[in-house]
Amino acid sequence: MKKEPIRIQLPASKEQFRSLRAGDEVLLTGTLVTSRDMGHKLMVERHPEFLKPLLKGTVIYHCGPIVMEKEDGWKIISAGPTTSSREEPFQADVIAHYGIGGVIGKGGMGEKTSKAMVEHGAVYFHATGGAGALLAKRIIKVKDVHMLEEFGVPEAFWVLEVQDFPAVVTMDSIGGSLHRQILADSAARRQELLDL
């Protein structure tokens, strides 16, 4: 039987993020911020202060959306997750400095991030890669955007209000990782299939 997803209101408390376990399905509601390669580089190299109140207790979404400017403001057209592993060199520092409760992305992250998640009580939310149209429907408002001129549309920090944004916890704050488990299982099968 399918379990009911856990509803989380963002920003959330450390205890809430800490209570999540790999395998939990969640629906996120509230404010989050997108960032990818250029944003993470900036956050680690320059620790911009303006992001602190925006990020505290919420999550960073690894996403470069398609956005259109309409008469009544920005509209998100398509917004699925991008590959998170590119932020592996930066994520631990970002978690520590900005006090985020997690990141949303695809593909999972490595051991350095996993360690930071244990230390600071954060989790990894996996969204369905490629489901840009579906996930854009759960973004109900563009609240603000930062570094749009400097970074361009996909790389800018988009401050978004989401409602019932679906994801699966695949890395938790006690060191559990679905990705590590799948990697180990498939590595064993690879050995067999290659007759090694």
Added chain:
Amino acid sequence: MSQFREWGVELIKKAATDLPADVESALKRSRDSEVPGSTAQNVLDNILTNIALARAESTPLCQDTGLVNFFVTAPSGTDFEALKGDLIAATREATKRGYLRPNVVQALTGKNTGDNVGENLPYFLFEVGQGPEIIVNVMLKGGGSENVGAQYRLPDARINAGRDLQGVERAMIDAVFNAQGFGCAPGVLGVCIGGDRAGSFMGAKKQLLRPIDDVNPDPELAAFEARLVEQCNKLGVGPMGFGGKNSVLAAKVGLLHRHTACFYVSLTYMCWANRRAKLIVADGKATLV
């Protein structure tokens, strides 16, 4: 706006928003084969809902609309320069209308050109065809899947692979293992055996223009394609790397002659969002497939 430019915009729009029926059917079969209620099946349900939604609302099904690849076949005497100009203009217009995300950046500075046009982009491959019609195939190829492509030089002792089909199979198993969920599995494998390094990758990419359900005219390769899917799926990587029975939707394999000293196997990995569309222009009339 010239007629070809407008057709080009429609072609890109179709590719970005309307996943081909053969791909959707393959995803449905995958969905039905996963354990009911499993994360793998839920992910495939999300994917299928997303496909229907994108089609109904004419919105890009994935925000990574990739790099734009045009494969053009036209009769000799066609004004290829003009055609290229129109398709570049179509790419700009499709970006402006929100069917494409601006993805093209300067190689070193990372500065976005804002319109998906740049050095060597959109990508063009022109071929002179025998028939009177002009055929434009477009393929939108996302960055995540492109990142997990691979090229092997056989023999390769690390993966126990010799210069035969078994060796090719082992190279592809290794590549699909390395890809895990990063290429947005279950993906389609475009595979080329032979060629030089550059030609081999191009041969692999061209295999991705084949519909999922077509059968390789070479019976040996047809059997090999089926086996490749079966073997790769034994890895258990599963949809988006969540574990499951479906790591690969299909494999398409082609051969190119090679230098006797060289044996390359190239993989161009296409995510489940296998976005392609075809424009056929005959007697001044355009058909989109």
